[in-house]
Amino acid sequence: MTTTEQAPAPAADSGPRGRDGRWLRRLFAALAGLLAAAVALGVAQLVSAATGPSTAPVIAVGDTVITKVPESLKSYAIRTFGENDKIALVAGVFAVVAVYALVIGLLSLRWRVVGVLGVALFGVLGGLAAASRPAAEDLAWLPSVVGAAAGIVALLFLLRPLTGIPVLPLSTPPADATEAGARHAVGSGAEGAVNRLREALGNSGDRKGLDRRGFFLAGGAAVGVAAVTGGGGYLLQRRFDVSEARADLTLPTPASPAPRLPAGADLAETVDGVTPLMTRNSDFYRVDTAISVPQIRPSDYQLKLTGSFDQRATFSLQDLYDRDDLIERDITLTCVSNEVGGRLAGTARWIGVPLGAFLRENGVSGDSTQLVCRSSDGMTIGAPTRSALQVEDAMLAIGMNGEPLPIEHGFPVRMIIPGLYGYVSACKWLVGIEATTFDAFDAYWVEREWAQEGPIKVASRIDTPAALRRFPAGRRPIAGVAWAQTRGIARVEVQVDDGDWVQAELAPEVDADLWRQWVLPHDFSPGSYQLTVRATAADGDVQTADRATPFPSGATGLHSIRVTAS
Ligand SMILES: Nc1nc2c(c(=O)[nH]1)N[C@H]1C(S)=C(S)[C@@H](COP(=O)(O)O)O[C@H]1N2
Ligand SMILES: [Mo]
DSSP states (O other), X not given: OXXXXXXXXXXXXXXXXXXXXXXXXXXXXXXXXXXHHHHHHHHHHHHHHHHOGGGSHHHHHHHHHHHHSOHHHHHHHHHHHGGGHHHHHHHHHHHHHHHHHHHHHHHHHHOHHHHHHHHHHHHHHHHHHHHTSTTOOTTTTHHHHHHHHHHHHHHHHHHGGGTTOOSSTTSOOGGGOSHHHHHHHOOSHHHHHHHHHHHHHSOOOOTTSOOHHHHXXXXXXXXXXXXXXXXXXXXXXXXXXXHHHHHTOOOOOOSBOOOOOOTTOOGGGTSTTSOOSSOOGGGSOOOOSOSSOOOOOGGGOEEEEEESSSSOEEEEHHHHHTOSOOEEEEEEEEOTTOOTTOOOXXXXXXXXXXXXXXXXHTTOOTTOOEEEEEETTSOEEEEEHHHHHHSTTOEEEEXXXXXXXXXXXXXXXXXXXXXXXXXXXXXXXXXXXXXXXXXXXXXXXXXTTOOSSOBOOOEEEEEESOTTOEEOSEEEEEEEEEEOTTTOEEEEEEEETTSOOEEOEEOOOOOXXXXXXXXXXXXXXXXXXXXXXXXXXXXSOBOOOSOBOSTTTOOBSOEEEEEEEO
């Protein structure tokens, strides 16, 4: 290295001793870091096929980032990336790893130990992240540690041709890589094969230590190892996938089917652009902290009751499917993170076990104020016991729109309590209910300062015309949805600029737990208009114009948009 640092002669502008050579060597070193990281991640992915998808380092680190970052940053991410927040996070983790690896590679050209410790640190962090997740599997740290070990070997291997050492330890150093030396290096076995290949490709090595062909060979080998282990790990992880087991299930017929929808119930059939009454599963919003979606095999499923119940009880999925009191209900679910005018709300036809009856049957204590619901990935969601017992149609849901729950919506069992935001009522991948008190335990979101109880606030949204839209002047509908679950919507009014509030027509009432579509035809003459909507719940609660952020208990304010008729 010191020799390359000095190279003063003008003739040394190219070649390994010159400026070009120096930069080339650095470039290769950085690349070596990147390739070593790829090998580390690939090998880790392969090992995680044994220990579980969420033990793979990038997933584990992503999970940890989600649990550790401040709420403000998290809401920013949800606002910016929406449903793609997790893809953005994983991409972010990859980007950080890539930059880190490039720097480590560069530094290890001079200080080998920096490379070794740098990759080791990477393994330790990944291992800690994986092992410290709330529902960490045994040996969760293993993929990161084995991956890092492979990464160190790869890095040292890749640095060899950059520093005058042959790619394989037993071959002759290129320092005496004369014709004879090169021929001498041809040996037997794998090492011989590599060296023969090197010879075939031309002169291997350089007296001053940069062996380009050697580096390309080693790099190619690293890419191969990374691809085979990473790809293999990815394929092997399919064994965790439960979509086939889910597809094999037959949903039971509910004893109490959903009430028939009145004629003309869905305004979307007549008004273009309004949100459909029922949300398709594929369109249903998704909010959770799970980067790798929990995969629970129906035959392995257990729901455990602990805490203040008459007795500890465990239920299989079959136990729940076999009940003769299953209900089917249409319920609108809403996220507390929904901004005014936002789309984190959806309506589905759910099938499930009536929650109040189930809890009473198992002797839930009258002293319990909180049900701590646990999901298989360790999430805790604290639901008020009172609501779980008293809110009509609260359920342990097993079906969504005629199918077993989709995996990302909580398969095989989740909770639904109408009228409460999802973060306090809708635990997905539900495997445990502990009857306790709010004083005794802070659930995940409450620990992060969100409100303990989360009643859904009355809300309304303009779906059409779309904000900032230009359309031809004339008569067209202003339409959207409004919700106030458990209470129902009594009135929706629209204001154009500073005009009077005008009452919109409501779709037929289906159930208080559903959102309600509304429409107001309006004559637009050419010009620009501000459209504002407000709803009133059936109990007389008028949606407030005061603006509040989603944190800590749900957004308030009126949805107001600017449109132009021309
Ligand atoms: N296990 C688990 N359940 C969870 C969450 C989560 O992060 N993990 N998020 C909750 C939140 S904040 C909401 S709004 C709803 C969203 O349910 P969905 O994704 O089916 O729409 O799930 C709730 N249940
Ligand atoms: Mo939420």
